Amino acid sequence: MVVLCSVSFLQADGWIVEKISLLANPNQVRPKRFWGVYTKLKVFNMTSYKKVVYLDADTIVVKSIEDLFKCGKFCANLKHSERLNSGVMVVEPSEKVFNDMMSKVTTLPSYTGGDQGFLNSYYVGFANAHVYKPNLPSDILNSRKVPEMERLSTLYNADVGLYMLANKWMVDEKELRVIHYTLGPLKPWDWWTSWLLKPVDVWQNVRLQLQESLPGTGGGKNSKDELLVKFLYLFPLLLVAFCYYRSFLQTQSLWHHVRQLYYKIRGGVLAYASVPPSAVSSSQQLKVPAYLGAISVCACFAAALVSLGLPLLLIPHQVMPWTGLLLMYEWTFTLFFLLFGSYLHLVYQWGRVAANQPGQYPAHPASLDYEPGKGHQRQQSCCDNAAWYYGLGMAFLAIAAPALPGIFGVTSLFLRLHLNYVMALDVYLPCGFDFTQKTRIFNYAYV
Known part of the structure; x- marks a missing residue:
């Protein structure tokens, strides 16, 4: 289905699409993704053309390459390992x-397990070939004997x-x-690579200029x-609205929650109110499991992993970078608060069940200054306010994380990854311990 869709796109752009049969990879030891790469060798049999310039799908032409058709019978670029790279080739079919080649395809070794390794074995003396010079006078180019092999410069x-190793182009x-774009899984058509690799900007700029x-x-x-992107935008919002309705609006009216918020804002930040340790007997303290903190930390990190992994599977890889980033934020935060919020709700329900047992604390301790007539707490603990400030601060840091490389002018892949990794730890690690402490407080208050 994907192949047929790609063919229709190419034909609509004016490409001549020729269907060819698959050339199986004879190597038993090879990466799985190299199962069909030997088919690339069929460009050597396209005898209906005088010259063929082959380009890998992860390349992009940023300037005219017409002068490549003046190259020798076989031209490629020599990489730092002194081996030719088959991503850009000029072939005289x-x-x-x-x-x-077909007679030697099963006998010549391939160090990559693919076509590139085979071509390095086939063109043994390629490293000693002369560098192609496109600026030679036309009379010299036309009169010279066509070289069997020529090396292309890094420009091609x-x-x-x-x-990424030097953090700059060497030319x-x-x-x-x-x-x-040779960096394994970091291909330019995937939206997240634009936030990691600066040269991907070139790809995205060309993409934006494509006509319909x-x-x-x-x-x-x-x-x-x-259509899928629109659904992914709306579904988390509807899900949060539904959960909010089930959790709050079915038990109390919206006006009641607005009034509670008003009293919280008017009350300001007061001293933290809690049950003094001396008021809790040893038998009651035993009701709080010692392993609750560890479970809460594990639950937090499990929720974080699911919240990060699931959006990567759902969001289409080839959306625009900003679209992918916004969807990632929306789904990550929504899933995290729903998953970890559900865990906190379970702990809360467990605390209520324990509180209803004989001999436990009343549901509304006097230290909280609860007013049953008004249905709200007149005093707001600093714990709740700190949670609000903490949440807003973490949200700001999470949003600022992708912008840090641009702010500090960092273009190195490793530094970009390091900044985002450190930022993730700053957001999720304190988050786990903060929620763990709040879980203890909530549970302690009810028990």
Whole structure:
């Protein structure tokens, strides 16, 4: 289905799409994703063309590459490991060469388990080939004997992996022809890579400039994803509204909650009110399990992991970076508060059951200055206010986390990952201990 959809997009853009059969990978030891990469070798058999410039799907052309058609019979870029990279190749198709490759495809070793390793074994002397010079006078280019192999400069295969190691391009950025996004799972079409890799901005800028070839495809959009994105935007809001209705509005009116909020704001921050330890007997203290804190921390981190993992599975990978980030925030916070809030609700219910047993504390301790006639607590403890301030502070830090690399001008992948990792610890680690303490307080007050 995905292949057919991609073919229709290409044809709508004016591409000539030729269907070819799969060339199986003969290597038993290989990455799973390399199952069909040997099919790339079929470009050597496209004899209906004089020259073929092959580009991997994770490359993007940022400047004219017409001069590549003047290259030799086989041209590729030599990487830092002194091995050719098959992501950008210039091939002069030849049935003889292709048949020779097919006769050796099961015997020549492949250090990658894919086509690139095979081509390095097939073109043994490639590292000693001359560098292709496109600026040579046309009379020299036309009169010279066509080289069997030529090496392409980094301008034609700028490796993002090398950029991230040095945190800069090793050549003049203005002269780049092709950028190659080689960092494994960090591909430019996935929305989260834009927040980690600076060179992905080039890909996204080109994407925004794409014209509409099919309905709903302008700016690199997918009309089928648009409906799903709208659903993902609305569903958490409806879910939170439903939970709020079930939790509050079915038991008390909205006006009652507004009035409670008014008294809380008017009451201000007063001294923390709690049951003094001397008032609690040893038998009552035993009712609070010693392992409650550890369980609360585990519940917090489990809720955080689910809240982070599930949105990554639900959000379409190829949405725009800001769309993906907003959906990630919405789903993460919604899931976390629902999951961990459910855990706190269970602890609260457990405390109420324990409080109803004979000999326990009354439901409304005198220290809280409860007024049954008004249905609210006239005094607001600093614990509740601190929770509000803490929640707002953590929300601000979580929102600011992706912006920190841009604020500090950090473009290195490792520093960006480190900043986001530290920020995640700052948000979730104190969160677990804070909620653990609140769980103890709530449980202690009722028990």
